[in-house]
Amino acid sequence: MTATPLTLVGAFPHTRAAPALRRVGFTFSAGGGYAACMASSGEGGWYVESWRLDTASWRLDTANRQLDTAPTGDSAEQVVGGLIVGGLGGADPGSGATGGAIPVALPQAPGAAPESLRSQLVSLPDGRVLICRLHGESHDLVVRTPASVRETFVGSLRMPGLRLMALPAPGPGAPVAVALGTDSRAVTSVWLVSADGGAQPQQVAEFPGMSGGGVWLDRGGRMLALDHLVPGAAGGSSAPTVKTVVLDLATGTVSPFLELAPGSNDRLVAADPESGLILVRSDAPGQDRLGWGVLGEDQPLRFPDCLHRTREFLRPVAIEPGRAGVPASEQRVALQGDWGAGSTLAVWRPSSGQLETLPVPAGRLGGVGHWSAAGLRLPYSSPDHPAGIATVQVDRLLAGPPEAEDPVPTMPLRLAPLQGGAAGMGSVIRILPSPRSLREGRLRAASGWRLDGSAAPGDGGRWHGARAVELAGAAGPMEAVVYGGDTWLTAQHLVVALHGGPADAWRLEFDPALQRMAGEGLAVVAVNQRGSTGYGVEYAQALQNAWGGPDLDDVLALLTSVSGQRAALGLEPASLFGVSYGAFLALLAACSAPEQVARCAVVAPFLSGPRLLAEAGPAVQALTQRLGGTHEPEDGSGARDVLRMCHRLTAPLLVVHGDRDEVVPVSQSRTLRQELLRMGHTESADFRYVEAAGAGHEVLAEDGAPVLHELLASFLRTGRPT
Template identity: 35%
Template sequence: MNASRIVPATGETAAAREHGPYLARVNFRFSGRARYAACLTHGGGVHGMIPELWDLTGPRPRSRMSRSRTPERLWTLPTPTHDGRLLLARRDRADAVRLVLLDPPTGEEHELAVFGPHVVALTPSPAPGTAAWAFTGDAAGRGTVWRLSGQAEPPELTATLPHPVVGGLWLDATGRRLTLRPKQPQVAPQVLDLTDGTLMPLAGPADDEYLLWAAPAGTLLTAAHRDGAYRLGLRHRDDAQAATVFPDRLNLIEGQVRPLALDPAGRRLALAVTRGARSHLLLHDLIEDTSREVGLPPGTLHALARWTEAGLHLLHNAPDRPPSVLTVPEPIAEVVPGDRQGVPASVRACAGPAGTIEAIVYGDPATARRVVIALHGGPEAAWHLAYDPLFQRLAGAGVAVVAPNQRGSTGYGTAHRDAIRGAWGGPDLADVLHLGHALAGARGPAGSRPMVYGASYGAYLALLASAARPELWERAAVVAPFLSGPALYADGPPTVRTMIDRLGGREVIYDALGPRDLLRLGDRIRLPLLIVHGEQDPIIPVTHSRRLRDRLLRAGRREGADFVYREVAGAGHDPVTDDVDGGVLDQLAAFLTSGP
């Protein structure tokens, strides 16, 4: 078999050696013609985040770190230009966006514009001479569109729109027609002609969402709500009268299906299919309506991908390999992973109180000198076989990690996912306590007790477990916890309140433990505790951790001795990645590897 291989970027191993093995990569973007990709990289021993540029013009991706004058923050969005420079949209503490052109080899910067504290989004352009389009909003509720040449020159105002929008899908290869996604739900999707700034209605059914396109074939992949479910459909870009076709077999694929890319001819569709904790790569023939699976090592595929004449460009990562841009040349047959850069992990089935619980496991939980149960956020989320810098730090120090997908997690059917609807801290808490008891039993009386760690909803669940069975745990570390569903509903943004309503997060549980309110349960949290929260968290207000800290003090806990509280200045909902100095990851790892 003539198997095409995915190969890692040639600079990746060198980058790992230079910046340490714990690389976190976020905010990936492709250039308009997918000649380059870019991301932000946070490496061990390096302060802040660094732009990383991926050159996709050769037989294999080549990556290099980009010099910049100041460390980047998590909310910096890098967009590569056609010639390998970077447009950086930097949001400052006043919420203004500074648009900068960076030359990666030299670190030379040119500030192009400063936009006010409103909507700012960049859409890469496939047109020669135009690197991207910037979409902004103003206080009057209008939208503006700016052309960015990719040169050291100010943006060119192209259009003023009656409402704010962001760019969607290109409808041609020339970079002329672009679908728009209005920020106001009552505004219908439209198409913007960038040659003259005119708007026109989007062709096809009003409820179709355009996902992918293939030029010059003109094939469009859409999604629409049909027969009680979202279905993938096909239509031609220029045929507004033809009905959307919904291929039967395409819509019967088992698992969580995410379209990645259409091939240039518009016949083959690459799909990432998540089943349990890992991703699978499928190629679907849209004419025959048949799929075949491409060999893919255990890991996770990101939703961002591009398919060009050079091959299929993917973002893949695994527990022992940081996220990387990988290229599969034609014929696409098999994916071969790059070099291992960390401690591997496996998927294991654990016995739970109501059935099997799948978990990502590093090391041997029964014999390792220490073990931590790690709880994911969400709650509608799950752990996947993906790279996690904290887990790598812990596993490298001899700490076993068990990351379960307890009830409430996605990817295991509706019954498993919906088990906690109207019962936050009910079935999922029972699963966590069951796993804690099982680990303690497997380790025996001579072994250290398990620890518990969680972020966001996982932090809330970890604190509930600490209050429910304080004698079970050795210590707990939490990042961005909230106090209760009702308290978060009162303080959180509209998107969070909508999620709480949908999942029944304000319902009260009446049992031996009582209502799941951490202020009420504060007296029961008696184990050593580390609390970390971003000062500017837009999802869970930092006031929740401040109130928890005050409650622990009133209960007689001594800050600095019984618990540690750290508020990360300027950080958002993910202070581990968003910490310029890199100290949060160090502190979490030190707390969970130190002795009793």
């Protein structure tokens, strides 16, 4: 008996009328006048956007602006929740504002397939976009122009692994990018790529070993610093290390650049060719730390304490444009800090000896940026703001008086008897305050922060917000992104959402599927159980050789606490939602504690690590083996195999899978369906199986995604599988 696929792909026109709700892979042009990214509205697959960025200084009169004012037109700015939000058409011509960012979708030719998430982009100084598309083991290079469906083919390279880097200052007719490729020979091959279509990529170098990273040491695009993998000693007596080397593109030669200590990992992470300022990341000091130095100076690298934060990963995202005569020690560097679900933004000057945190709104930054006279630009998203480009006026944010931090409430992490509403919530969690979150900070951010291109809901309302909280896990606190305000625990319907990966995490960023659930009135707890990334190495490696071990313990502890408290109030237990690895984990939890689960909805699940290894492609097999997915957790509870446990499943079940899933084969879900039928479960009564025709692993972001979002939200609210 076979399933009848639900035809979603092809049922919707490829239109760009709907605004982009997801954006990934941002890249800025060399001069900062343009940017590019992959975008999706959920109604026509992924496509390329080119952004035009105003490079003039930002001038905006905010003296009379108030929070939460209404927009005056389709392209007007508005201040919402402490953000200055520019409309999709840019700044209001009558507002006196400059410094805007305007996204333009690159139209697709009729019948053309959507872009793949694996496509790489390079934003060119004239607004065009260089696209690298993977086809098997070949990469096709094309150049797209805004407002045209035509594309210029500029070459094809047959390499399993290929990545692009923009040249820092390409001239007319000159190459615009460097392509670095690797294959089974363990060598790095390098090509120069032109954008005019008149010549194939020109190979300029080939050297032994694998390389990553990439920082330009000059504005002319000749000297490129790379992270070079140095193999360990024969016999495994020493581990491989990473050292920075410099590739001279004119001669094709490679020379050492950073070698701080034997066995240390030394990477160049940023450089300013004008002043000579460099930033490095090295574990030579005994721990992985950021340091700085000056090119050409006979001074040792310095590793200041202010750049070493044990609970935050700092990365340079941009260096302020150098001014004539300004020494390297006076250059300012913007650093993004990541820990858990959110990001922070700070500015550091070597001579100051301190890191100055900027009062930006809570959310997630994109890890890349560009600093020009118009301001510091970075991708930004939050649960109630789809990704756009933020423009930050650093001096404005630093000019105001110091602000007091919100006090951190000291609340017990274990559950206590509920009294309903916010009082009950206060005994369950510790609220994690966002940095500088007082109203004064929001007003100050509004005068030096602007977000462009972030789509508003089509109904004219507002997206649902979320916040980070700490919940009690089986072995300690764990963070979650929670939709539903202060009364989420006592909401009529509560969903515990489990992320994929397993090396991944929920972030304080816009998620269309969770947003749709919140729109249906569901409270959502998107939890980062052990094994999630962003909380340190030990937390992330908790699942090594233990899939469905510590993470399942955390989920079961949460379900026991939450569902028990809800039962005392006469409310139904929590429901489960999971994607990919999170779907596997949700099924394990629903089978392990059936009385604590109201409903279970899973997308692209697999049944066990060994079953996934047997059916997946080479890349997923390698990942499964590297993470120890075939090992049985050493906790005495036996194998984590959904097929062996699904006889315990009693909650209504919804299974969604794309029939062209390239990561988790659809056969995993088909096998589960067959087993449920064999055990006597009735399809459409006890469970529903939906196979999305033509969809891959990112089925919730591909064609027809809004239909699936609606299906999932409706099922989790009503429990009716039809």
